[in-house]
Amino acid sequence: MLKKALVTIEDVDFSYNGETVLSGINLTIREHDFIAFIGPNGGGKSTLIRLILGLIKPDKGKIRVLGERPGRHTQALGYVPQNVHINNHFPITALDVVLMGCLGTGGHFGQSRRTRKECEKEALATLERMGMAEHARKKIGELSGGQRQRVFIARSLMTRPRLLLLDEPTASIDSKGQRDFLNLLETLNKDVAIVVVTHDLFSVSSYVKSVACVNHGLHYHSEEEIKGQMLETMYACSVEDVCRVQVLTKVLPGAGHKHAGGDDGNS
Numbered sequence: 001m002l003k004k005a006l007v008t009i010e011d012v013d014f015s016y017n018g019e020t021v022l023s024g025i026n027l028t029i030r031e032h033d034f035i036a037f038i039g040p041n042g043g044g045k046s047t048l049i050r051l052i053l054g055l056i057k058p059d060k061g062k063i064r065v066l067g068e069r070p071g072r073h074t075q076a077l078g079y080v081p082q083n084v085h086i087n088n089h090f091p092i093t094a095l096d097v098v099l100m101g102c103l104g105t106g107g108h109f110g111q112s113r114r115t116r117k118e119c120e121k122e123a124l125a126t127l128e129r130m131g132m133a134e135h136a137r138k139k140i141g142e143l144s145g146g147q148r149q150r151v152f153i154a155r156s157l158m159t160r161p162r163l164l165l166l167d168e169p170t171a172s173i174d175s176k177g178q179r180d181f182l183n184l185l186e187t188l189n190k191d192v193a194i195v196v197v198t199h200d201l202f203s204v205s206s207y208v209k210s211v212a213c214v215n216h217g218l219h220y221h222s223e224e225e226i227k228g229q230m231l232e233t234m235y236a237c238s239v240e241d242v243c244r245v246q247v248l249t250k251v252l253p254g255a256g257h258k259h260a261g262g263d264d265g266n267s
């Protein structure tokens, strides 16, 4: 049986100042999905994330988040942007950053209906879940790029989202750190659907369940295709410059011609 749809995108076009960036986009993100958005620079990956968040509106087509217009269910979506700039000298601890995720629009801790004490308990538990318990009281500027990334994800988890949107979360992490981080995401994925924007399909391919190649249009590859039949369609959407096709040939043998789509609404 198909899992519940969290986000549906139907025939969406989007342009900045009259310049088309995305065209004819169809995608359904379901509970427990773990999708990689891949594609070349400027292909429209971050724009697609912004559309899902409701930060920008499509020129044409329909987007629904839990059945409603984007922006209605802000708590259901956890978002960590591509570059989180933070002043290294700002006197704020990792725990303080995570606690910010508890702040509701109706006042301090109001929307979440949790007291500060309850929030602090949950923030500490979330940091522990992210392998960051020992760093909770450290200043955010004292943490490494990878550790900070975990703190920002912990913050986004404080609203108990159904879907996490992570824009290039592994960009500043070394390969060992990336594996640990992806293992962590795999664990989180038991409770929350995840979209991860990445240029490194090779690193994520054994973790994600499907791949959406975003290059003005969108090609969707299901779990079965990642295991064997996606190279041809990857060439079709011109991502060979960002995907290590030589390496993928070894990891993902048996490239074929099948395009995904059909009954799950993705194409």
Ligand SMILES: Nc1ncnc2c1ncn2[C@@H]1O[C@H](COP(=O)(O)OP(=O)(O)OP(=O)(O)O)[C@@H](O)[C@H]1O
Residues within 6 Å of the ligand: 016, 017, 021, 039, 040, 041, 042, 043, 044, 045, 046, 047, 048
């Ligand atoms: N605010 C903006 N105003 C005008 N054009 C924009 C804006 N943001 C992005 N663009 C353009 O839209 C296109 C898609 O950008 P987007 O950031 O979505 O791509 P991306 O796939 O995330 O790229 P990258 O992999 O380099 O991060 C690019 O041509 C970019 O220059």
